[in-house]
Amino acid sequence: MAIQTRRSDDGRTLTIKIDGRFDFSTHQSFRDAYEHGDQKVSDYVIDMSDTTYLDSSALGMLLLLRDYAGGDAANIRIENCNSDVRRILTISNFEQLFSIR
Amino acid sequence: MEEALVEHGALCVLIADDSDSDRMILKTLVTRQGHDVIVATDGFEAVEQFRAHRPQIVLLDVMMPRMDGMEAARQIKALAGETLVPIIFLTSLSDADALARCLESGGDDFLSKPYNRVIIEAKINAFNRMRLMHRTLTQQRDLIHARNRQLLNEQEVAKRVFDNVAHTGCLDASNIRYHASPQSIFNGDILFACPRPSGGMHILIGDFTGHGLPAAIGAMPVAEIFYGMTSKGFSCEDVLREINQKLKRILSVGMFCCAVFIDADFHLNHVRVWNGGLPDGYLIRRDGRRIALPSAHLPLGVVSPERFAAEVVHLRTEPGDTLLIATDGVLEAENEYGEMFGEGRLRQVLDNVDNGLEAFDALMAGVGTFTGTQRVQDDLTLLSLVMVASEQLTDLTNGLPQSALHGPVSWQCSYEVSDKTLGHFNPLPLLLHICMEVPGLRRRSGEVYTLLSELYTNALEHGILKLSSAWKNSPEGFGQYYAERERRLAEVDGHCIRFSLRHTATPTGGELRLSCADTGDGFDHQIWHPVGERSGAGPDSPDGVRYAGRGLALLRRLCESLEFVGQGNEVEVVYRWDFSEPRAQG
Numbered sequence: 001m002a003i004q005t006r007r008s009d010d011g012r013t014l015t016i017k018i019d020g021r022f023d024f025s026t027h028q029s030f031r032d033a034y035e036h037g038d039q040k041v042s043d044y045v046i047d048m049s050d051t052t053y054l055d056s057s058a059l060g061m062l063l064l065l066r067d068y069a070g071g072d073a074a075n076i077r078i079e080n081c082n083s084d085v086r087r088i089l090t091i092s093n094f095e096q097l098f099s100i101r
Numbered sequence: 102m103e104e105a106l107v108e109h110g111a112l113c114v115l116i117a118d119d120s121d122s123d124r125m126i127l128k129t130l131v132t133r134q135g136h137d138v139i140v141a142t143d144g145f146e147a148v149e150q151f152r153a154h155r156p157q158i159v160l161l162d163v164m165m166p167r168m169d170g171m172e173a174a175r176q177i178k179a180l181a182g183e184t185l186v187p188i189i190f191l192t193s194l195s196d197a198d199a200l201a202r203c204l205e206s207g208g209d210d211f212l213s214k215p216y217n218r219v220i221i222e223a224k225i226n227a228f229n230r231m232r233l234m235h236r237t238l239t240q241q242r243d244l245i246h247a248r249n250r251q252l253l254n255e256q257e258v259a260k261r262v263f264d265n266v267a268h269t270g271c272l273d274a275s276n277i278r279y280h281a282s283p284q285s286i287f288n289g290d291i292l293f294a295c296p297r298p299s300g301g302m303h304i305l306i307g308d309f310t311g312h313g314l315p316a317a318i319g320a321m322p323v324a325e326i327f328y329g330m331t332s333k334g335f336s337c338e339d340v341l342r343e344i345n346q347k348l349k350r351i352l353s354v355g356m357f358c359c360a361v362f363i364d365a366d367f368h369l370n371h372v373r374v375w376n377g378g379l380p381d382g383y384l385i386r387r388d389g390r391r392i393a394l395p396s397a398h399l400p401l402g403v404v405s406p407e408r409f410a411a412e413v414v415h416l417r418t419e420p421g422d423t424l425l426i427a428t429d430g431v432l433e434a435e436n437e438y439g440e441m442f443g444e445g446r447l448r449q450v451l452d453n454v455d456n457g458l459e460a461f462d463a464l465m466a467g468v469g470t471f472t473g474t475q476r477v478q479d480d481l482t483l484l485s486l487v488m489v490a491s492e493q494l495t496d497l498t499n500g501l502p503q504s505a506l507h508g509p510v511s512w513q514c515s516y517e518v519s520d521k522t523l524g525h526f527n528p529l530p531l532l533l534h535i536c537m538e539v540p541g542l543r544r545r546s547g548e549v550y551t552l553l554s555e556l557y558t559n560a561l562e563h564g565i566l567k568l569s570s571a572w573k574n575s576p577e578g579f580g581q582y583y584a585e586r587e588r589r590l591a592e593v594d595g596h597c598i599r600f601s602l603r604h605t606a607t608p609t610g611g612e613l614r615l616s617c618a619d620t621g622d623g624f625d626h627q628i629w630h631p632v633g634e635r636s637g638a639g640p641d642s643p644d645g646v647r648y649a650g651r652g653l654a655l656l657r658r659l660c661e662s663l664e665f666v667g668q669g670n671e672v673e674v675v676y677r678w679d680f681s682e683p684r685a686q687g
Binding site: 093097 | 354356357359378395397399400403
């Protein structure tokens with residue numbers, strides 16, 4: 001399971017890219033990906049272009065990130081989901097909490 | 102024991118050799134390295150010495166009188182059991198076959214004569230490391246075994262407690278079928294069903310994030326709230342809101358419960374369904390047509406009470422229509438190639454059934470065939486609910502304990518709900534609670550609740566909100582009716598509904614007089630005909646079954662009398678009960 005992070009040039013946007021299955025085994029590395037960032041980060045992008053699968057604990061991890069990033073004030077985009085991933089996000093109605101493209 | 106000593110380097114080493122000189126040389130070399138040495142002059146003695154002293158490492162000559170090294174090795178390994186006791190053969194043999202036989206008999210390595218001090222030291226150290234590693238692994242394995250046993254015991258206890266909290270349901274009702282693993286609670290799955298005082302039932306099927314105890318913990322309060330509020334007569338929206346706010350408060354962020362809530366009404370034959378995060382449920386009509394019930398909400402426990410949406414889908418049903426709800430364990434059931442069952446296969450199975458009654462078996466068989474027989478789907482929960490006419494459900498008991506205590510017999514009270522409170526407060530549980538203080542009425546809670554709820558619905562929906570029950574004659578109108586109800590309810594103001602309750606004793610039981618008045622315009626009750634009585638079907642009902650207006654007909658059947666007062670905006674009913682057994686409902 002690979003998680004890569006990238007900071008934008010101005011340091012305000014943190015992109016977290018998840019390869020393969022996004023499930024409980026990713027828990028620690030996903031947390032590490034955003035918790036060690038500094039205070040400047042205001043926007044988060046979750047890049048799912050290479051994410052093959054998402055389970056309910058991954059949904060929980062997204063909620064943890066949202067909480068960390070300010071709850072209702074969080075600015076998190078979920079991008080490039082394949083249809084399976086998209087379906088799971090839709091069933092859970094996560095578009096009400098995240099901006100999903 | 103002596104293990105502390107061992108960690109610091111001093112080992113107890115057994116040396117068995119029938120040659121006095123070889124034995125002396127080796128003993129001297131090993132002793133100089135700081136180890137304690139015990140000796141034996143043949144294999145037989147070596148086994149005896151091992152039994153007496155339990156040395157950590159054994160050096161065995163191959164050829165010895167009475168018992169050779171290979172037999173001694175076999176016996177020592179057998180005595181050592183699980184403990185790793187490295188055995189090193191001392192040999193001048195160079196024949197490969199003979200050396201191989203030494204290892205087959207249980208030896209771990211050779212040391213060739215004549216001895217080299219450096220090699221001896223290195224081998225003893227290497228085998229000591231291996232021995233310690235083996236010991237650590239064994240200890241850890243035993244610890245894991247013990248912990249696992251403890252965990253299973255704890256789960257067993259937790260499950261018993263949980264079963265006590267959740268057992269009172271009506272999952273055994275004749276129109277419910279379900280599959281749930283006995284340990285499903287530790288997969289995070291929940292399935293509850295509870296009769297409503299009015300005769301219908303509430304069903305909650307859900308799936309918590311995660312596995313094990315963390316997933317099971319949330320199920321306890323959900324069961325308490327679900328059963329407690331449902332049997333007190335709270336609406337499905339009220340129960341959902343309460344569960345959501347409770348879970349939001351107690352669960353850690355990232356834990357939540359995907360769920361479907363079903364409110365089935367067998368009198369009026371309709372269902373109301375809330376889906377937050379579970380896969381599409383289906384309403385399968387008698388003729389096999391099906392309506393998907395997709396998730397429309399966030400799961401329970403995610404958002405704060407202010408943002409929580411409890412809107413339900415209303416569906417009109419007929420006896421024989423079936424609801425089929427599954428947790429995502431069904432879609433995620435894997436076959437031996439790691440493929441998931443998926444929505445496509447689920448729809449295929451449903452395409453091939455002729456009616457809803459077959460759907461449950463067909464789906465279970467479909468998943469079983471797909472996954473192979475080896476695992477009986479541990480973490481999937483599947484439920485089917487067949488809609489029936491209420492007369493068919495006489496086996497539903499509300500499980501409320503009967504009290505032998507004397508309660509109030511002669512009393513009266515009035516209760517008025519007004520203005521915006523009408524839009525968000527349901528007074529029925531409170532009123533039912535007051536009536537249930539009368540022991541004789543407690544056994545008839547279903548009928549009493551029906552009286553209260555039909556009077557209230559009539560006053561609110563027709564009297565104040567001015568909704569036309571004629572809308573409910575068509576499936577589209579049915580949905581429109583409830584949408585409009587929500588809209589008008591949100592805007593309601595300047596109105597009130599007043600309940601007056603009066604209970605008196607009679608020689609054989611008691612009499613409950615209920616009146617319900619609203620501030621609406623009333624209606625011309627002179628022309629009102631209850632369904633199925635007097636003139637039968639009205640002109641607006643070609644099929645002879647008028648859907649709406651059933652509420653008042655039901656009241657008339659349950660009560661001694663029903664009267665409209667004033668312009669029809671007040672209804673008074675008289676309900677009598679006696680000490681004999683309550684009649685079957687319906």
